[in-house]
Amino acid sequence: MRAIPRLTASAAVAAAFVAALSGCTASPESDTDTDASTECGVFPYALAHAFGESVIDEKPERVAVVTDVDLDIALALGIEPVIYPAYELGAWQEEAFEERGIELDSYDPADGIDFEAIAEAEPDAILATSGWSLDEDYEKLSAIAPVIAYTTEEGLDAMTWADRTSVAGCALGLEDEADAVIAEVHDAFAEAAAANPQFAGKTIAYAVIHPDQITYSSYEGSDVSFFTDLGFTLPEIASEFTADNSGLSKENVDKLEADVLVIGYPFGDEGLLTRDELESDPLFQSLEVVKRGAYGVIGDDVASPIAYPSPLGLPWALEQVLPVLVDATD
Incomplete structure (x- = not known):
């Protein structure tokens, strides 16, 4: 994974395009939804993480990713992200793309996360379990769609790859698929x-x-x-x-x-x-x-x-x- 540089997009730009996303099936972050479940794959699902809580109303159909580790997790779970950061693909990723015959929309991450491009992709959820710059990016991402973030307050490094995969599986309604991938x-x-x-x-x-x-x-x-x-x-x-x-x-x-x-x-x-x-x-x-x-x-x-x-x-x-x-x- 290549760490994402510090962002340059302004909060004003983010607010402008977020307004157009009111029709998304998954609601933005909320800590007032007392009906949300914390049980894996039961929606509305409330994911507690290092930045608070994300509530996902329905099983996400459109998933954006913000790192290439999260791209790997999505692909391993059988998800074709609606958008991903176009770093140079690793050989294992190229193999997955070729085997499945998929072409995905992407954005140039040279200047950090492209919030506008992600918003235009209209994701139901944003997979960011490996988001190195979430301490800066979280607020803007969460205004677009619920963020599946790393769950430990100790920081990103406190989670293993299996932890990330399991968290993603729970939040995306793919618990069985995540368990199978980890076991494999x-x-x-x-x-x-x-x-x-x-x-x-x-x-x-x-x-x-x-x-x-x-x-x-x-x-x-x-x-x-x-x-x-x-x-x-x-x-x-x-x-x-x-x-x-x-x-x-x-x-x-x-x-x-x-x-x-x-x-x-x-x-x-x-x-x-x-x-x-x-x-x-x-x-x-x-x-x-x-x-x-x-x-x-x-x-x-x-x-x-x-x-x-x-x-x-x-x-x-x-x-x-x-x-x-x-x-x-x-």
């Missing part, structure tokens, strides 16, 4: 773990080479379920890192030591170090994990679905990464 993904990882018992108990370090730093992505508290669901564990040194302190310099790459090391280079030549530069570094070469050949490199397009997991991206990423992990633990 869990089963895929369970099968991969069972087929590779050598993963069990091995420590793993996962790093991504960003333009400004080597990022220790598998710190304690991060969502490393992609690896732990396969049986891996984190090394003790993972506790030294946090979301706000995850950077490594070239001089302390020794902290990447683990039973298995996986690195992604999604920025290529724009990264702090290229693959050739890092692999030719004497300190990196001195790591025991590198000497053992327990070091693997994931494809440039895999870092995103690992960092921003979704029910659509995870199975695809598993297919790409599993051979790397097998080689590293052979």
